[in-house]
Every structure is written in structure tokens, then in C-alpha cells.
Amino acid sequence: xxxxxxxxxxxxxxxxxxxxxxxxxxxxxxxxxxxxxxxxxxxxxxxxxxxxxxxxxxxxxxxxxxxxxxxxxxxxxxxxxxxxxxxxxxxxxxxxxxxxxxxxxxxxxxxxxxxxxxxxxxxxxxxxxxxxxxxxxxxxxxxxxxxxxxxxxxxxxxxxxxxxxxxxxxxxxxxxxxxxxxxxxxxxxxxxxxxxxxxxxxxxxxxxxxxxxxxxxxxxxxxxxxxxxxxxxxxxxxxxxxxxxxxxxxxxxxxxxxxxxxxxxxxxxxxxxxxxxxxxxxxxxxxxxxxxxxxxxxxxxxxxxxxxxxxxxxxxxxxxxxxxxxxxxxxxxxxxxxxxxxxxxxxxxxxxxxxxxxxxxxxxxxxxxxxxxxxxxxxxxxxxxxxxxxxxxxxxxxxxxxxxx
Amino acid sequence: xxxxxxxxxxxxxxxxxxxxxxxxxxxxxxxxxxxxxxxxxxxxxxxxxxxxxxxxxxxxxxxxxxxxxxxxxxxxxxxxxxxxxxxxxxxxxxxxxxxxxxxxxxxxxxxxxxxxxxxxxxxxxxxxxxxxxxxxxxxxxxxxxxxxxxxxxxxxxxxxxxxxxxxxxxxxxxxxxxxxxxxxxxxxxxxxxxxxxxxxxxxxxxxxxxxxxxxxxxxxxxxxxxxxxxxxxxxxxxxxxxxxxxxxxxxxxxxxxxxxxxxxxxxxxxxxxxxxxxxxxxxxxxxxxxxxxxxxxxxxxxxxxxxxxxxxxxxxxxxxxxxxxxxxxxxxxxxxxxxxxxxxxxxx
Numbered sequence: 215x216x217x218x219x220x221x222x223x224x225x226x227x228x229x230x231x232x233x234x235x236x237x238x239x240x241x242x243x244x245x246x247x248x249x250x251x252x253x254x255x256x257x258x259x260x261x262x263x264x265x266x267x268x269x270x271x272x273x274x275x276x277x278x279x280x281x282x283x284x285x286x287x288x289x290x291x292x293x294x295x296x297x298x299x300x301x302x303x304x305x306x307x308x309x310x311x312x313x314x315x316x317x318x319x320x321x322x323x324x325x326x327x328x329x330x331x332x333x334x335x336x337x338x339x340x341x342x343x344x345x346x347x348x349x350x351x352x353x354x355x356x357x358x359x360x361x362x363x364x365x366x367x368x369x370x371x372x373x374x375x376x377x378x379x380x381x382x383x384x385x386x387x388x389x390x391x392x393x394x395x396x397x398x399x400x401x402x403x404x405x406x407x408x409x410x411x412x413x414x415x416x417x418x419x420x421x422x423x424x425x426x427x428x429x430x431x432x433x434x435x436x437x438x439x440x441x442x443x444x445x446x447x448x449x450x451x452x453x454x455x456x457x458x459x460x461x462x463x464x465x466x467x468x469x470x471x472x473x474x475x476x477x478x479x480x481x482x483x484x485x486x487x488x489x490x491x492x493x494x495x496x497x498x499x500x501x502x503x504x505x506x507x508x509x510x511x512x513x514x515x516x517x518x519x520x521x522x523x524x525x526x527x528x529x530x531x532x533x534x535x536x537x538x539x540x541x542x543x544x545x546x547x548x549x550x551x552x553x554x555x556x557x558x559x560x561x562x563x564x565x566x567x568x569x570x571x572x573x574x575x576x577x578x579x580x581x582x583x584x585x586x587x588x589x590x591x592x593x594x595x596x597x598x599x600x601x602x603x604x605x606x607x608x609x610x611x612x613x614x615x616x617x618x619x
Numbered sequence: 620x621x622x623x624x625x626x627x628x629x630x631x632x633x634x635x636x637x638x639x640x641x642x643x644x645x646x647x648x649x650x651x652x653x654x655x656x657x658x659x660x661x662x663x664x665x666x667x668x669x670x671x672x673x674x675x676x677x678x679x680x681x682x683x684x685x686x687x688x689x690x691x692x693x694x695x696x697x698x699x700x701x702x703x704x705x706x707x708x709x710x711x712x713x714x715x716x717x718x719x720x721x722x723x724x725x726x727x728x729x730x731x732x733x734x735x736x737x738x739x740x741x742x743x744x745x746x747x748x749x750x751x752x753x754x755x756x757x758x759x760x761x762x763x764x765x766x767x768x769x770x771x772x773x774x775x776x777x778x779x780x781x782x783x784x785x786x787x788x789x790x791x792x793x794x795x796x797x798x799x800x801x802x803x804x805x806x807x808x809x810x811x812x813x814x815x816x817x818x819x820x821x822x823x824x825x826x827x828x829x830x831x832x833x834x835x836x837x838x839x840x841x842x843x844x845x846x847x848x849x850x851x852x853x854x855x856x857x858x859x860x861x862x863x864x865x866x867x868x869x870x871x872x873x874x875x876x877x878x879x880x881x882x883x884x885x886x887x888x889x890x891x892x893x894x895x896x897x898x899x900x901x902x903x904x905x906x907x908x909x910x911x912x913x914x915x916x917x918x919x920x921x922x923x924x925x926x927x928x929x930x931x932x933x934x935x936x937x938x939x940x941x942x943x944x945x946x947x948x949x950x951x952x953x954x955x956x957x958x959x960x961x962x963x964x965x966x967x
Binding site: 451452582594 | 715716718719738802803823825826827828911912914915916917918934935
């Protein structure tokens with residue numbers, strides 16, 4: 215071969231090798247509580263087809279084990295790149311300094327716009343002024359009611375209860391012990407679910423998790439006491455989770471239920487009556503409107519070796535959030551998601567409006583202890599082991615200790 | 620031991636034949652058959668002087684090796700976690716400092732903290748009631764069933780198999796089923812009781828704080844009967860039939876036969892069943908998790924569930940370890956009492 219040809223071939227080979235080197239494959243480890251074929255699995259697969267040089271390995275973790283497994287993995291140095299954690303637990307991880315600060319990434323991002331998020335999800339992912347997670351979806355609480363039972367009891371199904379007093383009166387009219395029907399179903403079980411359900415009442419009365427000993431919160435818990443004492447809700451509310459309570463609504467054992475959009479698939483199949491959704495009742499006309507905030511934030515661990523690629527995955531998930539509702543049954547965490555022809559359009563409209571008032575739990579790194587103090591107060595007051603005031607003031611003392619630390 | 624003698628005679632034949640093998644061989648320059656060559660001769664020779672190491676391949680040295688394997692396994696998988704729990708109860712443990720040993724020492728602060736919690740007394744009381752009532756009824760009903768199945772009747776073996784259902788099913792599944800049975804508004808138990816006019820209205824088995832613990836105990840008794848029944852059947856089968864026949868000939872009726880033959884001869888079995896029963900009842904977690912989660916308001920909370928709540932729900936791992944240590948101490952006490960009682964049996 216001539217010298218020129220050899221030179222050309224050599225240069226070409228060199229260029230080819232650098233091109234290969236640039237596209238070296240990256241593997242991301244992603245942990246999720248989703249089941250196979252759900253949200254994260256579907257979106258990760260689409261992401262991989264768009265980015266052939268990035269492989270995403272997904273590991274399923276049971277919902278109850280997410281925090282434990284993640285903490286253990288981090289302390290032994292085998293943390294994944296990305297994990298979806300429940301929004302009140304984001305602060306716990308962020309305060310420990312184990313999460314990557316995403317603020318610079320979001321500032322430069324063409325895809326993620328911080329202002330697009332509802333205030334609730336955005337606040338849940340923020341700690342100490344920095345953003346540590348990208349909310350992947352949201353959910354909240356609203357009031358489902360049985361329009362057929364309303365009509366039978368002489369209530370107007372187009373005017374669902376909007377204040378606590380209206381809720382109480384409606385529940386009284388709808389409760390029918392002879393037919394084993396309770397007016398209202400909700401959950402006061404001794405787990406996070408009770409705190410999730412009580413806080414919107416507390417917040418509408420002008421208090422919050424850090425002021426549970428105040429009059430507003432006492433009024434909220436006394437309202438729950440009244441509902442249970444007058445048997446407008448089943449005594450089993452104390453040991454039933456939200457899903458089981460919604461189950462009693464679906465079978466017609468309860469005329470109303472406080473629950474979230476995750477129940478819609480089951481309800482549409484099981485409830486053989488005209489079920490409708492209304493906004494979460496406020497204490498009185500003009501009281502602040504509040505509701506709970508659920509679902510997960512995607513976070514990147516600080517030990518990730520591929521933060522850029524991990525963030526690209528989060529951007530992709532964000533870019534698809536207009537599909538959250540129809541494809542996955544989850545609410546988009548952003549206010550401007552353009553969902554075309556949403557399923558259950560009336561329910562969707564109510565939940566989207568409710569999302570504007572959804573408030574995060576905390577955020578506080580010791581949220582589990584705060585929640586436990588509130589759960590103890592709820593159980594103690596509802597079983598009349600103590601009155602609402604004493605129970606909540608005990609909880610306040612515990613929460614003060616936690617907040618001071 | 621025969622193995623020692625065979626190896627001795629074989630080696631003797633190969634090295635220097637001696638018609639009568641001496642009880643203790645004189646140290647030979649070579650290690651026993653199959654040992655290494657003279658590569659590391661000096662140290663090996665020195666080691667070979669220690670009788671135990673000489674018999675490493677068979678003989679008492681081998682026995683020691685086997686025991687060391689078992690002890691090693693126990694040390695790593697049983698003793699180490701116990702010691703670690705004890706250490707954690709004396710430190711300030713945090714969810715993120717789980718991997719390191721270097722954690723701030725807290726002395727007995729954790730113990731003081733746990734005992735000063737308002738729910739501590741109720742939970743300890745619940746645990747005692749839970750264990751005592753569970754064992755009493757599991758034992759008596761299990762014993763009754765074991766005695767019943769001692770009588771030969773057609774289908775006895777098959778029906779006895781049906782009673783094992785509780786043992787085969789996972790406790791979580793048992794809990795879920797009992798949760799439906801105990802449901803206040805639409806549970807089967809309430810339906811039966813009200814249709815038979817045994818109760819006036821619905822009893823809220825799981826959400827009434829006065830009843831919740833007993834509901835959990837009932838489910839636990841159902842769960843534990845098969846275990847008791849089987850062990851007691853084995854014990855009963857070991858009693859020779861002719862003792863009963865002799866007593867019957869002498870005119871002793873069923874109850875006297877039971878009191879004077881069955882019970883004394885079953886003493887060691889009963890002791891084992893009670894001790895094991897206490898230990899297993901103290902470990903019962905799945906049932907409480909499935910039924911009431913310790914609620915309402917800690918009415919059905921017991922020590923083992925409380926320990927889990929503190930370690931894994933509020934991440935107060937030191938506090939959880941404290942309760943775990945106390946339960947370990949209790950279990951050791953029960954086991955020690957059991958061993959002592961059987962020792963007296965053997966001595967007698």
C-alpha cells in the first residue's frame with residue numbers, strides 16, 4: 215500500500231476508535247416499588263430504545279421495604295443510581311446528605327420546568343432550599359359519594375357536602391343500621407394512612423403537623439370522634455386501611471368514602487351505582503382548602519457513577535407525565551399536563567383541581583416519628599382512652615422534641 | 620475407639636511390625652497415614668507431638684473439628700447477631716450508621732427511654748397475657764385432641780391430618796382469614812353469634828380495645844394447636860399400653876388413669892412443649908401484623924411487634940434492640956428452666 219493510503223487508513227481507524235470510545239455503554243441501576251409492566255418498567259424500556267447506549271436495570275422492591283433496603287444499600291456502598299421514594303421520606307434522605315442535589319441539573323434542563331409542578335410535590339422534594347427529587351406522579355384525597363343513595367335519602371347528588379357540618383348531616387341521613395350501611399368510610403388505622411387522612415382536616419382548620427396541639431387540630435380530631443361515636447362510620451375504621459375502606463364503599467356498605475384516584479380502576483369495576491367525586495370538604499365556608507399528597511419522587515443517590523444519564527432518565531419520565539393518567543392511573547405532578555380524553559373525566563377534573571391544594575407531609579427528616587405521634591393521638595382519642603385535647607397535646611410534646619433535634 | 624485402633628495397627632504394619640500394638644504409640648518421625656511428607660518436617664514434628672492434632676483425621680481430633688464446625692456456625696449465625704443486638708441496645712444507632720460499628724455509646728439511656736414510654740407497661744402486660752393464655756389453651760386443647768386421637772376409630776389418621784391445616788398455613792394467611800372472620804360489620808363470627816342469639820349486637824373483635832387482644836389470642840390458639848397436638852401424641856404413644864391395662868384391671872377409672880399414669884409419664888414431653896410453646900409464642904409476629912397491627916391504641920400490641928415497630932417504622936433501632944435484648948433474656952430463662960427440669964428427670 216502507498217504511504218498516503220496507509221496514513222488515511224490509520225487516521226480513519228483512529229477516528230473510528232474514538233467514536234466507539236465516546237459511545238461507551240452506561241448501565242443505570244433503578245429501584246422501584248412498581249410491578250412488572252407498570253409505570254417505571256414501561257418508561258424505562260422506551261427510554262432505552264431512545265438511548266441505545268444506556269441500559270436500565272430495574273429492581274423491584276416491595277413498597278414497605280423501599281426505605282429500609284435503600285438505607286441498607288447505601289451504607290454498604292451498593293446503592294442504585296435512581297430510586298422512587300415516597301414523598302414524605304425524601305427529606306429523610308436529603309437531610310442525611312445521601313442524595314444528589316438536582317437544582318443545577320434542573321436549572322440547565324430543557325425538559326423539566328420547576329414552576330410547572332404543583333406546589334405540593336415540589337415542596338416535598340425540596341430540602342434546605344435545594345431540590346433533591348423529581349416528582350414522578352402525584353395523588354391526593356377527595357370525597358367519593360354514592361349518588362343513588364343520596365337520591366334515596368332525599369339529598370341532592372349535585373350538591374355534595376362541602377363543609378364538615380354538611381358532611382356530618384349527610385352522613386347522618388345516609389347511615390342506616392338496619393341495612394348495615396354507614397354514612398362515611400375513612401381510615402384511622404395505626405399506620406401512616408391515618409395521618410394521611412387526618413392532616414387535610416387539621417390543615418383546613420388552620421393547623422398543621424407541627425401544631426397538632428392547637429385548637430384547629432383538636433376540632434379536627436373531635437370531628438372524627440363524633441363520626442365514630444354516633445356510628446356514622448364503622449368502628450372498624452380504626453383497623454382498616456384506605457383500600458379496605460374504599461372496598462366497603464364499592465359494596466354499598468358505606469355511602470361516602472374519603473379516598474384517592476388509585477381506587478378508580480377497582481371502583482369502576484365493582485361499584486354498580488352512580489359514584490361521583492367531590493372536593494375534600496373544608497371546615498367552614500372560607501376555611502383554607504387542603505388535601506393530602508401522595509406518590510413518589512424519583513431521586514438520584516450521591517454515589518451514582520452516572521448522574522448525567524440518571525438525570526436524563528428522570529427527564530424522560532417527566533416528559534411523559536401527560537400519559538400518567540390514561541396509561542398508568544396516576545395523576546401528573548404538573549399543572550399544565552395536557553391529557554387528552556382522560557378516563558373518568560369528571561373524577562379527573564376534580565382530582566386535578568384538588569391537586570392545587572395538596573400539601574406535602576412535612577417535609578421533615580424525622581417524619582416517621584412525627585407521624586407515629588399523630589397516629590398514637592388518633593388511636594387514643596378515638597378509643598376514648600383520653601380526650602382529643604390531651605391526646606393531641608401529648609403528640610405535640612413529642613413532635614416538639616423531634617423538631618428541636 | 621475402633622478407628623484409632625485400626626489406624627494404629629495399619630501404621631504399625633507399614634513402619635515397624637509389633638505383634639502387640641501399644642496403647643500409646645511412641646512418637647514416630649512420620650505423621651499418621653496420609654499426612655504430609657517431610658517438607659515442613661521440623662514444625663510438623665513438633666505439632667505431631669500434640670496428641671489431638673495427631674488424630675486430626677480420625678480420632679478425638681476429628682471429633683473436635685466437627686464440633687468446632689458446628690460451634691463456628693452457631694457463633695456466626697446465632698451468637699454474633701445476639702451479641703450485635705446487645706451492643707446496638709447500648710449505642711445510639713441510626714438508620715444510616717447501621718453498617719459501621721463506630722457509633723456513640725449510650726450506656727443504659729436506651730433502656731431508661733424504653734421503660735419510660737407510656738405504652739411500655741401496657742405492652743408488657745399484653746405480652747404476659749398473650750403468652751399465658753395462648754399456652755394454656757393451646758396445651759389443653761392440643762392435649763385433649765391428642766388423647767382423643769389415641770382412640771382407634773375409622774378415619775382417625777385422616778381427620779388428624781385435617782387438624783394440621785393450621786400448622787401448614789403461613790401465619791400471615793391465617794391472620795388474613797381471621798381478619799375476615801372477626802370483621803365487625805360483616806364477619807362470619809358475628810353472624811353466627813347473633814343468629815344463635817348468643818350475643819345482643821355486633822362485637823367489634825378487632826377494633827374494640829377491650830376485646831382486640833383476646834381476638835388475637837384466639838387466632839393464635841388456633842394456630843398453635845396442631846404443634847402441641849403432634850408433640851403430645853408422640854409423647855402419649857411412648858407410654859406402654861399394659862400400664863393402662865393393669866390399672867384398668869385394678870379398677871382405676873379414666874380420670875385416675877390419666878392423673879396417675881399419663882401425666883407423670885408425660886412430664887418431660889409437657890415440659891418441652893411448654894418451653895417451646897413459650898418461645899414460639901414470643902416470636903409470633905405475622906399474626907399480629909395481619910390482624911390489628913398492635914392496635915387499637917396498643918390494646919393488642921405485644922413486645923415482639925413493638926420491637927419491630929420501633930426498629931422499622933420509626934427507625935429507632937436502639938429502642939427496638941432494647942426490647943429484643945429483654946426478650947432474649949426471657950427466652951434464655953425459659954430455656955434454662957426447661958433444661959434444668961429435664962436434668963432432674965435424667966438424674967431421677
